[in-house]
Amino acid sequence: MSQTAQASSVAVPRRTMRQWLKRPSTIAFLMTLPLILLIGLLVLYPAGYAIHLATLNKGMTRFVGFGNFEFLFGRETFWMVVKQSCIFAITAVVFKAIIGFVVAHFVHNIPSKGQRKWRGMLLVPWVIPPAMSTLAWLWLFDPSYSAFNWVLAQFGADPVPWTGDAYWARFSVILVNIWIGSPFFMIMYLAALKSVPDQLYEAALIDGANWWQRIWYITLPMMRNIIAITALFSLIVTFANFDIVRILTAGGPLDLTHVFATWSFLVGIESGDIPLGASVSLFMMPFLAIAAVIILRDVVKRGSQA
Amino acid sequence: MSAQTGSAAQASRAQPVRYGSMSRSRRWALRWSYFFLVLFAAFFLLPPFYMLITSLKTSAEISAATNPWWVFSPTLENYIELLTTDQYLVFFRNSALVSLIVVTLTMVISVPAAFALSRMKFWGSATLATGVFLTYLVPETLLFIPLFKIFAEVRNLTGIELINNWWVLLILYPTLTVPFCTWIMIGYFASIPKELDEAALIDGATWMQTLTKIFIPVALPGLIAATIFAFTVSWAQFLYPLAFTTSTDQLVLPVGIVTTLIKGDVFNWGQIMTGALLGAAPPLVIYAFLMDYYIAGLTAGATKG
Incomplete structure (x- = not known):
């Protein structure tokens, strides 16, 4: 019957159009069309375009192949950026995970009546826009008016060059990142802790x-998935972080705290060498892709289990 | 003497009192939890708190060598x-x-x-x-x-x-x-x-x-x-x-x-x-x-x- 309807409608194009529009797959396609356009034009196309840009010379007039990459490999700053990005991301994520895990346990330990209040307070760093809270840290780390140094001075300790010395500056950017990120881990781990059945304990x-065996043989195995996925997730975000380093040290002292994002901004936008900046940011891609594939495998696996 | 009290304590723990000792350790766990939660909350809320303090100060007070953690003459x-x-x-x-x-x-x-x-x-x-x-x-x-x-x-x-x-x-x-x-x-x-x-x-x-x-x-x-x-x-x-x-x-x-x-x-x-x-x-x-x-x-x- 539908066949005859279709056959008769061929003569009247308007009805075909209307029928086509009524098909579920057409409606679904139209509903997702803005999303497809957005992803295609503003994510996929620029990502591909970045690869094209990376093969051009500074004036973007000539094809240089791997010239930009060869140039980068020969520069000491580039290797410093690679090293610092890895140190920054890995150290920050490890500490965020540990602090998040510990704090989640403390919140889980107290009576559930008070948990909401504590959870609410502890998540504040995650809610404040990072640019704003990093400004507060910048002021706390101020070379001459640092409030931390004032406290240290009360105990007779020497002032700490929070953002002036290379090692302290690295410590500072990681500290601020931990401060912003660990509440997220805390919330995720708390949700996971609540899903572990009490009977096991x-x-x-x-x-x-004892408590250590309970954590090692029950909590950790039960939370393994969520621990892994949160850590990988955070690894991606931390690895690509821009705000904190940009505001706190702007890459200094002596480019020692630059990560991929801040250095590519400096090279690509501020110094105007767009192809070189694109090449720098492209180096994030393999790291991110590996993390993304692992996360995706986990998500798909759990999706099929459900 | 100490061995005696030790064995006495052991004996009391082995018998029905066990429930009491568990709740006591639970109480201590609770106290420690609160203690550390206060510490972490202080760490997490320190920068916003310091933002608030600084925002209430005059430029003169900010550059003065007084205690930065206190506002002496608050102003809007x-x-x-x-x-x-x-x-x-x-x-x-x-x-x-x-x-x-x-x-x-x-x-x-x-x-x-x-x-x-x-x-x-x-x-x-x-x-x-x-x-x-x-x-x-x-x-x-x-x-x-x-x-x-x-x-x-x-x-x-x-x-x-x-x-x-x-x-x-x-x-x-x-x-x-x-x-x-x-x-x-x-x-x-x-x-x-x-x-x-x-x-x-x-x-x-x-x-x-x-x-x-x-x-x-x-x-x-x-x-x-x-x-x-x-x-x-x-x-x-x-x-x-x-x-x-x-x-x-x-x-x-x-x-x-x-x-x-x-x-x-x-x-x-x-x-x-x-x-x-x-x-x-x-x-x-x-x-x-x-x-x-x-x-x-x-x-x-x-x-x-």
């Missing part, structure tokens, strides 16, 4: 397991 | 000065406009898309859903340079000047908000029982009606979480406005504070902290009132498949 207690 | 001077200068109000207006429009755009794009992807199977729908998730993982730091060049090319081709206009951010921000919002809305929509929309379809509802009359009301908590997320991201975004806008009347708050209040080497910290605190206020206020939705959205992003 009760059974372990009866078997005489 | 910084607030009054900022809120009466046009420049700061322009930043605020730009931020508010950009965020509100981006939130609307995001919802208009991502809710129907999430509905289609979670309920209506069509060619490539599974791939697209995975693609949405992958797009969410693409950071803005990877895209800003090619986008900058593309926008310059657009100007050369059409004469439309995109760079250095605040509304260019309306094109840029959805690349950050739409993938995530679509992703969590797919999760929320997928958790709605199929019987519900099948019943609606049998009753003759169109797909649009199913979406507006059933899915949106049922998934309202998810919708609120996604809205909050879109707003927070738009409000906080720093790299795009820094790269794409330069004139002072086109800047949004984060960039405006960083670039204009810091004049050369002269840092007017009282005003910077006031500006930063006022700039952090809208997300904080929303968070204070809608905390549960906020947290639900946060955990849904990475946990819901």
Whole structure:
């Protein structure tokens, strides 16, 4: 019957059009069309265009192949950026995960009546726009008026060059990142902790397991998925971080705290060498792709389980 | 003597008193938990607290060698000065406009898309859903340079000047908000029982009606979480406005504070902290009132498949 309807409608194009528009797959396609356009034009196309840009010379007039990459490999600053990006991301994520795990346990320990209040307070760093809170840290780290140094001075300690010395500056950017990011881990781990059945702990207690064994043999295995996915997630965000380093040290002292994002901004936008900046930011791609593939595998796996 | 008390204690622990000793260790665990929670809360709330302190000080007090952790002569001077200068109000207006429009755009794009992807199977729908998730993982730091060049090319081709206009951010921000919002809305929509929309379809509802009359009301908590997320991201975004806008009347708050209040080497910290605190206020206020939705959205992003 539908065949005859279709056959008769061929003669009247308007009805075909209307029928085509009524097909679920057409409606679905139209509903997703803005999304497809957005992803295609503003994410996929620029990503591909970045690869094209990276093969041009500074004036973007001539094809230089791998010239930009060869130039980067020969520069000491580039290797410093690679090293610092890895140190920054890995150290920050490890500490964020540990602090988040510990704080989540403390929140989980207290009576559930008060948990909401504590959780609310502890998540504040994540809610404040990073640019704003980093300004507060910049002021706390001020070379002459640092409030931390004032406290240290009360104990007779020497002032700390928070953003002036290379090692302290690295410490400072990581500290600020940990401060902003660990509440996120805390929330994720707290949600995971709540999903671990109490009976497991009760059974372990009866078997005489101490707190360390309970964490090692129950909590960690039960939370393994969420720990991994949160860490990888945060690794991507931290690795591509821009705000904190840009505001706190702007890459200094002596380019020692530059990460990929801040250095590519300096090279590509501020110094006007767009192809070189694109090449720098492209180096993030393999790191991010590996993390993304692992996350995706996990998400798909759990999706099929559900 | 000590051995005796030791064995006595052991004996008492071995017998019914065991429950008491467990609750005692539980009490200690509770005390330690509170102790450490106070420590961590102090660490987490220290910078915003210090922002508040500094914002209440005069420039003279800030540069004085007194205790920086205390306000000796509190004043609202910084607030009054900022809120009466046009420049700061322009930043605020730009931020508010950009965020509100981006939130609307995001919802208009991502809710129907999430509905289609979670309920209506069509060619490539599974791939697209995975693609949405992958797009969410693409950071803005990877895209800003090619986008900058593309926008310059657009100007050369059409004469439309995109760079250095605040509304260019309306094109840029959805690349950050739409993938995530679509992703969590797919999760929320997928958790709605199929019987519900099948019943609606049998009753003759169109797909649009199913979406507006059933899915949106049922998934309202998810919708609120996604809205909050879109707003927070738009409000906080720093790299795009820094790269794409330069004139002072086109800047949004984060960039405006960083670039204009810091004049050369002269840092007017009282005003910077006031500006930063006022700039952090809208997300904080929303968070204070809608905390549960906020947290639900946060955990849904990475946990819901």
